[in-house]
Amino acid sequence: MTRHRIMGLLSALALAAGTLAGAAGPAAAADPAAGDSGVHASAARPSAAPPAEFGTDWHDPLTAAPPVARPATRSCEVTVAEAQFRDYTPYVGSYAPPAACGGTWAKVVLRLDGKVKGRQYDRLGHLSLGGVEILRTSTPEPSPDGITWSVEKDVTRYRDTLSRPQPVEMLIGNFVDDTYTGVIDVKVTLTFYAADRDRHTAPDTPDRVLPLTTPTVTTPRNTERLLAEVYATGSGGGCEEYWYMTTPDAAPYSCKAADGPYREVRISVDGQLAGIAAPFPTVWTGGWSNPFLWYVTPAPRAFDVQPVVYDLTPYAALLNDGRPHRIEVSVAGVPAGQSGWSTPNNLLLWQDEGRAVVTGSLTRHEEGEPANSTRWTPATPGTPAAQHRLDTEGGHRLTVAGRLDTSHGRVTTTVTRAVHNTSAHRWTEGENQDALTANWTDEESVTRGSTTVRTARTYTMDGETTLGAGDRLRTVIALGDLAETTTLRGGRTVDRTWLDDRYTGDASYTANVPREQRHAVGTGSEHYQMYGSDAGRGCYDRTVSSAQGTVTVDRRLC
Secondary structure: OOOOHHHHHHHHHOOOHHHOOOOOOOOOOOOHHHOOOOOOOOOOOOOOOOOOOOOOOOOOOOOOOOOOOOOOOOEEEEEEEEEEEOOOOOEEEEEOOOHHHOOOEEEEEEEEEEEEOOOOOOOEEEEEEOOEEEEEEEOOOOOOOOEEEEEEEEOHHHHHHHOOOEEEEEEEOOOOOOOOOOOEEEEEEEEEEEOOOOOOOOOOOOOEEEEOOOOEEOOOOOEEEEEEEEOOEEOOOOHHHHHHHOEOOOOOOOOEOOOOOOOEEEEEEOOEEEEEEOOOOOOOOOOOOOHHHOOOOOOOOOOOOOOEEEEOHHHHHHHOOOOOEEEEEEEEOOOOOOOOEEOOEEEEEEEOOOOOOOEEEEEEEEEOOOEEEEEEEOOOOOOOOOEEEEEEEEEEEEEEEEEEEEOOEEEEEEEEEEEEEEEEEEEEHHHOEEEEEEEEEEEEEEEEOOEEEEEEEEEEEEEEEEEOHHHEEEEEEEEEEEEEEEEEEOOEEEEEEEEEEEEEEEEEEEOOOOHHHOOOEEEEEEEEEEEEHHHOOOEEEEEEEEEOOEEEEEEEOO
């Protein structure tokens, strides 16, 4: 989990991993010879009796998350990428929309099917069409016998990009040699479902989707709604891959950040802060020094990295002047010169068909003072197993508002967002024990005319890795991804969606020994619940559990 004695043993296990370009860092890499995880849509048949310990093969990756709902209309499938990734050479191809399904779609579903075998690290990947990133993902670590996995994503909102031919680029950076033998073999398809005039009409999607490949952008002058998507991930090796564990310079810990572990993803327009967000604490498939945790079920969002979304509509009037403007993303708290964060982003714009130019103004900008405090309590000298402790608390609040004079009247949009983080990091000298309890909240309110949408997000992490007698490494961890979205119209609640995705795991193995002597054991469980309009029939509840790489529970309650 960190660059301490635990990771020293793991690095011996992983042979020359430290020299690999793009190899996973301490929070995401352990022994690639023994790991796997991913997403698999089909139900699993639970095993009657799991083995006493992990063998050389295990169940294909599986999550409790729901598959993308598909309408019962005419469909067309297009293959957009098919490649074997051995190095850092991107796949380059071309895309054309399917003529047989028309240009009006009720839904478009992306599906990635992958397979890998042998020995390999978890790798990060992305797929873009016309420069617009439509998927950010990571891969499982394979078993010797090989695994398959799949990822599905609703990409209907990119209708503008998908409606015309586009260049395609996909990359899952990899390294293959005589030791790290896993070639990552993937196929990505798009399935288009035609809209009809009855139940399956075309949804409201952006009129334009612009990739921000450079900070400078010129938007259409009749823009009346504007969102920005930012795929913000701490990754790529090094300490920012597990930013939530970093400590100020004074504390005796292996990964440093002068301001501690507080991070905040910020977006600015022409140098003025326009949006804030809490980053999601993604755990990749070798995370927390223990890939045995993630073999069957990955951590939430690991294989479908969701973008941070900012509502920039209050700035639409400023951007509608026909001139170039700068829209930039930064991550507060990252040490100067430190790499490890990727923040590609897209702009999603809705245009006013009744106006060539939409005018207005930014009417309000209120920023609270950013807060970030850390308190290090040293371990008591001479006390066996005494722990250092770092307590962190940070937060920020921002409100922006703007008005637009549209063809359907004056519309005022007000966006308020508040982020907050608390954490307690505990470790012993030598870091043979390393634990974190952390909580992030991200609360947002967007009022546009008479409609208000409130979203309350909470991310949780509570874990500990211990290297004990006989180099026995054990990790116990619980993760949470929670969100509640409420829509009000005229002050009355008209819709509410509630999501609760929780993972728990407990795995151990003997480090620094050959595979047959590791005697690895591990249990994991994911419980995914969703209620409301986004849950199909109003309710989705599934639990997936595993032991020693076999599925022991696959239960659906609604």
